[in-house]
Amino acid sequence: MYRISELAQQVGLSRSTLLYYEKLGLICGNRLDNGYRTYSEQDVQRVKLLQQLQAGGLTLKECQACLDSQINRESLVQRLAILDEDIAQKQKARELLAAMLGRHSxxxxxxxxxxxxxxxxxxxxxxxxxxxxxxxRLRWISKDMNTHDSYMNDFFRVFDPLERWGPGSEADTLRALAKVPFVPEQLLEVGCGQGIATTVLAAHCPAPITAVDNHDAALDRLARRAGECGVADKITAVTASMTDLPFADEAFDVIWAESSAYVMGVENAFKQWKRLLTPGGVLVLSDLVWSCDTPDDEVRAFWLNEYPDIGDEKVRIVQAKQAGYEVLDSFVLSDESWAAYYEPLQAQVDALEADMAESSAMRDIKKELAIYRQRGRQFDYQMFVLQKR
Ligand SMILES: C[S@@+](CC[C@H](N)C(=O)[O-])C[C@H]1O[C@@H](n2cnc3c(N)ncnc32)[C@H](O)[C@@H]1O
Known part of the structure; x- marks a missing residue:
């Protein structure tokens, strides 16, 4: 037999809690002649079982019902579901903490x-x-801060030798340029990379070009390329972020952004870059879009993961109009534009694959190439030529 203080010690509860349990009839002490309560081994076990049921989320009332009568299956099923949900959330929280400590991805x-x-x-x-x-870069490319540096090293190892860092071609650049309804006087290119479109624009329009990128190595290449093409005197390279362009309002009559606006979100770009355009100025940008309503599951899942903000032509046009532009033209980039990007990329993968077998950057690039091969008419690169109202 146990005194209440001994029972309290055995089960790790306070005296007052046990008295409350007794009042509810969960345990039943024997009062001795001297007024002390005593409890049996059965009471100890009953409290222990009750504690386990409580840990499973049951209320005291439900515990009592469970101990004193037939189990109410329905309420237990409900409790079990809640417990499972709880465990799943805790497991996620645990994984996050472990990941923050670098223990997994x-x-x-x-x-x-x-x-x-x-x-x-x-x-x-x-x-x-x-x-x-x-x-x-972490948001768009490596996607894991623990492995960011090594991922980016591998990524650049594959991409560095490539001329193009996104789909496009001289023909498509010139097709868009032909839709600008005036002769440009000041042109800003955003996310110019190594200047593949910059040099085409410089060769075909008289305006001086300010070419912005936040990757210095790309701008060095642009300078070399501009020299080789004989257009260096028309191009000023500026290291800056597209999210915070260091130019005065209405400083440009044309803004050009081939496969770069997605970095800050195309809708944001529409809104934030507008102030830089003169009234009637033109924004030309290209963006990956759905070209059918029902892409294959794998293709859909891939792009939703890689580019959660992906839309279709209609969505972008609505956004452009809401931001205060008229649509002068919108066209799908040619298959040659895709090939000009993905074929050299495939060749790089073929050359480096064996050496980078363990690389997660290589695995991701291969996955993207596989999705490109399934493209069919599921997704396109769309060029938008928009005029500020
Ligand atoms: C997909 S590449 C396209 C490059 C080039 N327009 C082309 O078509 O080859 C995107 C470019 O945007 C640049 N970029 C990424 N984030 C940027 C930012 N916040 N500000 C400016 N440029 C950025 C990258 O360095 C890269 O050169």
Whole structure:
């Protein structure tokens, strides 16, 4: 037999809790002549079982019902579902903490955060010490802060020798340029990369070109390329972020952005870059879009992961109009434009694959190439020629 203080010690509960349990009839002490209560071994076991049921989320009343009568299956099923949900959430929280300690990949978490709360995710990356440039790269390319540096090294190893970093061609650049309804006087190119479109524009329009990118090595290549093409005197390269362009309002009559606006979000680009255009100025940009309503599951899942903000031509046109532009033209880039990007990329993969067998950057690039081969008429690159109202 146990005194109440002994029972309390055995089960790790306070005296007052046990008295409350007794009042509810959950345990039943024997009062001795001297007024002390005593409890049996059965009471100890009953309290222990009750504690286990409580840990499973049952209320005291439900515990009592479970102990005193037949189990109510329905309420237990409900409790079990809640418990499972709880465990799943705790498991996720555990994985996040372990990932933050570098014990496994944070990729899925970054991707989830980025699609559910992109601004908060971005701010958080900055707080972790990433520069704006690296935080953007992490969102778009490496997707895991623990492996960011090695991923980016591998990524650049594949991409560095390529001339193009996105689909496009001289013919499509010139097709868009022909839709600009005036002779440009000041042209800004955003996310110019190594200047593949810049040099084409410089050769075909008289305007001086300000070419912006946040990757210095790309701008060095642009300078070399411009020299080789004999257009160096028409191009000024500026290292800056497309999210914070250091130019006066209405400084340009044309803004050009081939496969770069997605970095900050095309709708944001429509809104934020507008102030830089003169009234009636023209924004030309290209963007990956759905070209059918029902892409294959694999293709759909891939792009939703890689480019959560992907839209179709109609969506972008609505956004452009809402931001204050008229659509002068919108056309699908040619198959040659795709091939001009993906064929050299495939050749790079073929050359480096054996050496980079363990690389997750290589695995991702191969996945993208596989999706490109399934493209059919599921997705396109769309060129938009928009005039500021
Ligand atoms: C897909 S590439 C396209 C490059 C080039 N327009 C082309 O078609 O080859 C995107 C470019 O945007 C640049 N970029 C990425 N984030 C940027 C940012 N925040 N500000 C300026 N440029 C950025 C990259 O360095 C890269 O050169």
């Amino acid at each position: 944070m990729r899925e978490w970054h991707q989830n955060m980025d699609s559910q709360a992109p601004a908060a995710h971005f701010d958080w990356l900055i707080k972790q010490g990433f520069s704006e440039k690296e935080a953007l």
